[in-house]
Amino acid sequence: MATKGDFFRESLKNIKTVGTFTRSSKYVCRKMVSQVDFSSARTIVELGAGDGVITRHILKAMAPEARLLSFEVLPKMCEALEQIEDERFTIVQDSAENIAEQLAVRNLPAADAVISAIPFVAFSDDLSYRIVRAVRANMKVGAPFVQLHYSLLKKKMYEELFGEVKVLFVPLNVPPAFVLVSHR
Numbered sequence: 001m002a003t004k005g006d007f008f009r010e011s012l013k014n015i016k017t018v019g020t021f022t023r024s025s026k027y028v029c030r031k032m033v034s035q036v037d038f039s040s041a042r043t044i045v046e047l048g049a050g051d052g053v054i055t056r057h058i059l060k061a062m063a064p065e066a067r068l069l070s071f072e073v074l075p076k077m078c079e080a081l082e083q084i085e086d087e088r089f090t091i092v093q094d095s096a097e098n099i100a101e102q103l104a105v106r107n108l109p110a111a112d113a114v115i116s117a118i119p120f121v122a123f124s125d126d127l128s129y130r131i132v133r134a135v136r137a138n139m140k141v142g143a144p145f146v147q148l149h150y151s152l153l154k155k156k157m158y159e160e161l162f163g164e165v166k167v168l169f170v171p172l173n174v175p176p177a178f179v180l181v182s183h184r
Contacts, residue, residue: 023050024117027172028148028179029057035146035168035181036113038062043108046070047096047116047135051080054117054148059086067108071096096131099138110140117148120157128154132161139184147180158182 024032032054036044038061049055049070058068071092072078081091092102096118103110114135120128132145139145145162149155158165162182170177 023053024148025173028170028177029054031168031170031179032115032146032148033057033061035144036115041112042066043112044068045099045111045114047114048072048118049081050077050117052084054115055081055084058115059089062088069102069106069108097134099134103138110138111143112140113144114139115146120154121149121151128157132157136161136184141184143184145182145184149178149180150175152178155180
């Protein structure tokens with residue numbers, strides 16, 4: 001398993017892709033995972049999986065027959081994810097913009113839930129909107145989109161694409177975090 005030091009070093013090299021210097025706290029992970037009804041979710045998509053800190057919480061909550069497709073673009077982070085041994089878990093080293101193709105290749109239906117730690121604040125508006133539009137188009141109606149942020153700068157994007165956005169504040173994280181929850 002990757003260490004906190006490994007995560008920090010990778011963050012320094014790729015801050016615009018990683019978005020933070022520290023892993024998400026267990027409080028953030030729990031808050032994000034608690035927004036999904038895992039009793040009925042069978043296809044779960046994770047965006048910006050990093051070294052797997054949120055991934056592990058998702059896997060603990062998932063049903064035995066569910067599948068988790070985790071997108072991560074950084075090779076070092078994908079290496080850390082490879083340490084997770086769970087037959088329900090698939091690492092996708094690709095942009096989340098390609099969610100339709102990645103679901104189709106695996107013969108998976110639209111997502112029942114999406115949990116994301118992609119640092120959209122560090123991305124251009126154009127790229128952020130392209131990714132979120134592609135993801136939204138590949139979610140089932142009513143599916144939750146759960147997004148981690150450290151500010152509310154991109155909240156308007158979720159309002160435009162999803163409508164209502166619930167904001168949950170998690171102070172027990174460095175830095176304090178916001179979990180934004182929208183539904184398809």
